[in-house]
Amino acid sequence: GSHDSFSYWVDEKSPVGPDQATAIKRLARISLVRKIMKKWSVTQNLTFKEQLEGGIRYFDLRVSSKPGEIGKETYFIHGLFGIKVWDGLKEMNSFLEQHPKEVIFLDFNHFYAMDDSHHHFLINRIRSAFESKLCCVECVEYVTLLYMWEKKHQVLIFYHHPLYQEYPFLWPGNKMPAPWANTTNVHKLLQFLETTLGERSRYGTFHVSQAILTPRVKTIARHLIRGLKNTLVHR
Secondary structure, three states: OEOOOOOOOOOOOOOEOOOOOHHHHHHOOOHHHHHHHHHHHOOOOOOHHHHHHOOOOEEEEEEEOOOOOOOOOOEEEEOEEEEEHHHHHHHHHHHHHHOOOOOEEEEEEEEEOOOHHHHHHHHHHHHHHHHHHEOOOOOHHHOOHHHHHHHOOOEEEEEOOHHHHHOOOEEEHHHOOOOOOOOOOHHHHHHHHHHHHHHHHHOOOOOOOOOOOOOOHHHHHHOOOOHHHHHHHOO
16 A cells, blocks of 8 residues: 555645645745755656556555635645645546456555545545445455455445445444554564554454654654655655
8 A cells, every 4th residue: 555645746836735834835835945846745656547557556645625716626735735636536437447346455555635525526426436336334344355356346435524424335444454653763663563563453444554654753854855756765
């Protein structure tokens, strides 16, 4: 799987997203600040298609409306706005059309500046994109590859919002727990992963192991210009 899977492209010319603190939004009126933010927001350098071709099957997705924009369109977001969710869904579906035995997990786990009407709009977009490929909620133990192939299902949607209850093809977020170490220390991360891997079998769910280092405020302050990739990846 990939983390902040959509963030291979973010728009440094757009306003800062509603996932950021008020102080950051004020600072980001300066274009240089948005350029620096981009260095810390981009966690991937491959498009959805390229990730799929490389074997990625779990996608960590965070979405938002654009404040002030007319309509109910939603965008991927990580500090700065990414592409439209609809464009990403179409790109994934195109891959699935060409590879009918491949299965993907889409984890919609953060929502910003969205009321129920935005959610219904997004959910209908998900349904329109994948249609019969969507796997309805079932006992986790039953959902094997053979089960998916027999049903001709290819997509599991995890939706971390109460509205999942209104749609049979939306799995509750608690069926895809993703414990987070929240550390810049490799040793602490490995310890955390060992502990959570040992515990996961008891829950009867799918499971995400977040093998990632997370910058703290002081990390960003010390390495402001270097960015995420050069600070926590290339070391």
